[in-house]
Amino acid sequence: MLHTDLYKVFYYVATYKNITHAANQLFTSQPAVSKSIKKLEELTNCTLFVRSQKGVTLTSEGELLFEYVQKAFNYLISGEKMIERINNKEEGVVKIGISNTLCKYFFFPHLEKFHQAYPNISIQIMNQSSPNTYELLDECSIDFGIISIPKNKPNYNYIGLMTVHDIFVTKNPCLQEQYPLEVLADHPLMLLDKGNQTRIYIDDFLKRNGLELKPEIEIGSMDFLVELAKIGIGTACVIREFVQEELSSSTLYEIPITPTPISREIGIVHKAHVPLSIAAKTFVEFLEKQNIDSF
Incomplete structure (x- = not known):
């Protein structure tokens, strides 16, 4: 069994080399400190300190034990400092x-x-x-x-x-203000890979509106969809909020279909x-x- 309270007393007495000073740091009495040291000596079956009028000195066994106890307390102090840094959002x-x-x-x-x-x-x-x-x-x-x-x-x-909105974009300007959803069947469609959550969402949207379109290109990256649409390979399904720069610069054009996918x-x-x-x-x-x- 680890007697942490006794080792704490031992640590302070060994550090200050004086039972009275150790008692003051521990906010306890001198007799209580002496009692704890005696109990630890009984448990370890070793004399840990030599008493004198000037204070106390570690024995060779006491020095050996203090080497380990000091490391343990230093680790604990470091741990407390790290927790303090974490609480202060510094770590x-x-x-x-x-x-x-x-x-x-x-x-x-x-x-x-x-x-x-x-x-x-x-x-x-x-x-x-x-x-x-x-x-x-x-x-x-x-x-x-x-x-x-x-x-x-x-x-x-x-x-x-x-909140984001799924849209269909193309390199070419749109001539009408609005197109029926079915117009997508006339476009070479480019979608994310099957299994992608966005793809599942779009497939479900098309199916609910009576369309099951087979894309000409399926790819795992929206980056690639954007780049392929920019060079005119086909019509890509992308997220409007992520292509604002391309839409603003007229590098890509949104196809104004109706109905539109529900925002997510x-x-x-x-x-x-x-x-x-x-x-x-x-x-x-x-x-x-x-x-x-x-x-």
Whole structure:
């Protein structure tokens, strides 16, 4: 059995080499300190101190024991200092699960601002799809995930951050103010790979409106969809908020179809009964304050 209270007394007596000074630091009486030292000597079956009128001196056994006790207390003191730094948001690690698309278009701009505000909090990013992000949460491998299609799953908390809109874009200007959805059948369509949450969402939208279109190109990156649309390879389904620069510069044009896909949210998901670390909670609160809907 580890007698931590006795070792604490031993540490202070060995440090100050005086029982009275040790008692003052421990806010206890001199007899109580002497009693604790005697009990520790009985437990270790060693004489730990030699008493004199000037104070106390460690025996060879006492010096050996103090070498280990001092290391233990130094580790504890370092641990307390580290916890203090974490509480002051001067230290910490945040583990985040997020897809490549959200990482580039949504996360990086906010990561830069967060790093400027909290330079000593490190960020570990795991690029995963939304289903895999949930798996990482179940394994407690990440603090939270950032996903584009929230699921009403029990035992999870969801925090909405930003509303996004799926649109179809092309290199060529549109001649009409509005087109029926069926016009997409006349375009070489480019979509994200099957299994991608955005692709599942768009396939479901088309199916609910009586369309089952076979894309000419399926690819795993929205970056590639944008670049292919810019050189006129076909019509790409992208997120409007992520191609504002291309739309503003007329590099790409949105096809004004009706009906349009229902807007969806980007948000944070984390386990309901697993408390967020101080660093992770700091990041979540930072994102909530960013007024992201004006992104």
